[in-house]
Amino acid sequence: MHDTDTQEYQRYVRMHETYLKQARELEGRMESLAxxxxxxxxxxxxxLERAAWHIAGWYKKKAKYHEGMAEIVQGQAYKRMREEEGKTAxxxxxxxxxxxxxxxxxxxGYEGDFVTWKGIAQTYERAANAIKDMLKAISTEE
Structure with missing residues (x-):
């Protein structure tokens, strides 16, 4: 499971890096783009937005996993201490x-990374909307 989980994350990051490279190439010529x-x-x-949401979702999933594990390990530790170590309740x-x-x-830690990637995804959404506005402005100028 862990190996598959890591591969999933790496796939999302590679996807993000691929699209980011494409965006940077175009942004480098922003003033002269048709x-x-x-x-x-x-x-x-x-x-890019979709890739960032995938990464954000991966971090959210990891955060929820550890939150669930927190309850499990607390229960297991409590039971062990009561039964095996004779501790009071x-x-x-x-x-x-x-x-x-x-x-x-x-x-x-994972929740913090989730919030970061959520913000990145929202930034890409705003960038796409800005491009839409540019295209509208071009069409009204013609």
């Missing part, structure tokens, strides 16, 4: 939070 090329750039931005509850906290710390 309407067709502007439309192509708009299309590339929508592809209060002590077991307190100590089991350490295991939960470690998982929540990982989830927080």
């Amino acid at each position: 309407p067709y090329e502007l439309a192509k750039l708009e299309y590339v931005y929508t592809k 209060a002590d077991a509850q307190y100590y089991s939070r350490i295991a939960k906290g470690e998982q929540l710390k990982m989830a927080g």
Whole structure:
């Protein structure tokens, strides 16, 4: 599962890098782009947006996984401390939070990356909309 998960992430990143390279090539000639090329750039931005949402979704999935694991490891630690170590319920509850906290710390990192990629996706959406506005302005000038 882990290997497939990593491959999925890498596929999304490669997709993003491919579209980003295309966008940068067109952006480098922004002042001289023909309407067709502007439309192509708009299309590339929508592809970039989709790739960024895939990456954001991957991070969200990882965050949710670790949030779920936090509950599981807390329960397992509580049970082990009560049954195997003979801790009181209060002590077991307190100590089991350490295991939960470690998982929540990982989830927080993934959640932060999710928010970052969500913002990137929204930036691409705004860029595509700006290109639409440019195309409208060109059509009214003609």
